[in-house]
Amino acid sequence: MKFKYEPLVSIITLTYNHENYIAECIESVLCQTYENWEMIILDDASTDKTPYIVERYAKKNKKIKFIRNEKNKGPLYLDENYNTALKECKGEWIGYLEGDDVLTKKSLEYRIMALNSIDENQRKYISLLHGKAGRIWMDSNIIDIVEYMHFDKRIINNDPIGAALNYFLLGLNFIYPGSVLINEKKLQKIGGFIQYPKEIRLVDFPTWCYLTLEGKFLFLDKILYFWRRHDKSITxxxxxxxxxxxxxxxxxxxxxxxxxxxxxxxxxxxxxxxxxxxxxxxxxxxxxxxxxxxxxxxxxxxxxxxxxxxxxxxxxxxxxxxxxxxxxxxxxxxxxxxxxxxxxxxxxxxxxxxxxxxxxxxx
Incomplete structure (x- = not known):
C-alpha cells in the first residue's frame, strides 16, 4: 500500500546468543509489506553463531547494518548499546525489536497507516506510537495474544501531554516495546535511550516516562509483534x-x-x-x-x-x-x-x- 507520508523507519535490534532465533527475527523484518526501513543490529559479543548469521544477512541486504561489540557489556549497559545503534539510524522514526522477537507481516504498514491518519502538524506532536502484542511461550510452545487492559484513551494516547504518567508513576508499563515507533527528534531531545538505575536492566520504561513529557502518544489497536517468553530462565x-x-x-x-x-x-x-x-x-x-x-x-x-x-x-x-x-x-x-x-x-x-x-x- 502506498502512503502520502512514507518515512524511513530505523529498527534497532540488540542480540546476544540468539543463534536459534535471530534468523526468524530478521526474516520478520524482511517480509514487511512496508518497505522503507533499515535494520541496525548490534551483537553484544555473542559466544555462539549469532554474529555469523547476522553477517550473512547483512551481506545480502544493504538495508541491514551490523555492529559487533568486541566485549560483552551485558544488561547493566543496555543504554550504551541502544545509543550506539541509535547513532547509526537515519530514520525519522525509531523501532525497537529484540533479537528473539518477531514482527507481524503488516506491522510497519499499520504503524505508517496510523501516522498518515493524522495531519503533518499533529505528527510533530507525537513522541511515540504503540500497539498490541502477542507472546511465544517457549516452555509450552504456545502462541497467544495479550489482553490489553488499559482502556482510558487519555492514558494510552498521553492526551493531554503527561496523562500517561497517571499509570507510569504507579509502575504500570502499558507499552509493549516491539510495538513502538519513536519520534527520532524527541528521542534525541531526552538524550537517547535511558537506563536508570543500571540494575533496572531495561531501557523501555524509563525512556517512555521521559517521552511522556515531550509529546502525545498514538495508540494503534493492532497486534504488531510477538515477544518470546523464557519463563524458566527468569529467577x-x-x-x-x-x-x-x-x-x-x-x-x-x-x-x-x-x-x-x-x-x-x-x-x-x-x-x-x-x-x-x-x-x-x-x-x-x-x-x-x-x-x-x-x-x-x-x-x-x-x-x-x-x-x-x-x-x-x-x-x-x-x-x-x-x-x-x-x-x-x-x-x-x-x-x-x-x-x-x-x-x-x-x-x-x-x-x-x-x-x-x-x-x-x-x-
Whole structure:
C-alpha cells in the first residue's frame, strides 16, 4: 500500500546468543509489506553463531547494518548499546525489536497507516506510537495474544501531554516495546535511550516516562509483534531486583520532573508513587517465601486506596486482594493459581509455535 507520508523507519535490534532465533527475527523484518526501513543490529559479543548469521544477512541486504561489540557489556549497559545503534539510524522514526522477537507481516504498514491518519502538524506532536502484542511461550510452545487492559484513551494516547504518567508513576508499563515507533527528534531531545538505575536492566520504561513529557502518544489497536517468553530462565530474585530498581527510577523521575508534571496529575499521584510496582514486589517476595521483607512492603501499601485516583481494572483489584491474602496465609500457591486462571480467562491462544509462523498469520 502506498502512503502520502512514507518515512524511513530505523529498527534497532540488540542480540546476544540468539543463534536459534535471530534468523526468524530478521526474516520478520524482511517480509514487511512496508518497505522503507533499515535494520541496525548490534551483537553484544555473542559466544555462539549469532554474529555469523547476522553477517550473512547483512551481506545480502544493504538495508541491514551490523555492529559487533568486541566485549560483552551485558544488561547493566543496555543504554550504551541502544545509543550506539541509535547513532547509526537515519530514520525519522525509531523501532525497537529484540533479537528473539518477531514482527507481524503488516506491522510497519499499520504503524505508517496510523501516522498518515493524522495531519503533518499533529505528527510533530507525537513522541511515540504503540500497539498490541502477542507472546511465544517457549516452555509450552504456545502462541497467544495479550489482553490489553488499559482502556482510558487519555492514558494510552498521553492526551493531554503527561496523562500517561497517571499509570507510569504507579509502575504500570502499558507499552509493549516491539510495538513502538519513536519520534527520532524527541528521542534525541531526552538524550537517547535511558537506563536508570543500571540494575533496572531495561531501557523501555524509563525512556517512555521521559517521552511522556515531550509529546502525545498514538495508540494503534493492532497486534504488531510477538515477544518470546523464557519463563524458566527468569529467577524470582531477578524479578525482585528489577522491581526495586523500578521504584528507585520512579522516585528519581519524580524529583527531577516534578515542576514539569501537570498540577492535577501531581496532586493525584504524590501519595501513590510506585504503588503497582510495590504490589508486584510484594507478590515476588511472597513467591520467594521472603515473608519478613514482604511484611515491610505490605505496611507501606496496605492503606493506599486507588479507587480515589483511577478506575482500576478488575484484574488489578483482584491482584491486590489475592496478594494480601497470600501474605496472610504465607502461601504462594494462591498466587500461582490466580495467575493460571487469569491467563485462561484473558489471553487468547492462537495455536502451537512453529518457527517463522508469522508468515502465515493474517494480521
Amino acid at each position: 524470582m530474585n531477578y524479578n525482585i531486583e528489577i522491581s526495586k530498581a523500578v521504584i528507585k527510577f520512579i522516585e528519581k523521575f519524580w524529583q527531577e520532573n516534578e515542576n514539569r508534571i501537570p498540577e492535577k496529575i501531581k496532586n493525584n499521584l504524590r501519595s501513590y508513587l510506585g504503588y503497582h510496582t510495590k504490589l508486584e514486589l510484594l507478590k515476588n517476595l511472597i513467591m520467594n517465601c521472603d515473608f519478613n521483607e514482604a511484611k515491610f512492603v505490605y505496611e507501606e501499601i496496605k492503606n493506599m486506596n486507588l479507587s480515589n485516583l483511577m478506575q482500576e481494572h478488575i484484574v488489578f483489584r483482584l491482584k491486590r486482594t489475592i496478594t494480601f491474602l497470600a501474605l496472610k496465609l504465607k502461601s504462594s500457591f494462591i498466587l500461582k493459581l490466580a495467575l493460571s486462571i487469569k491467563r485462561k480467562k484473558y489471553d487468547k491462544i492462537l495455536g502451537t509455535y512453529q518457527p517463522f509462523f508469522f508468515k502465515n498469520l493474517e494480521f
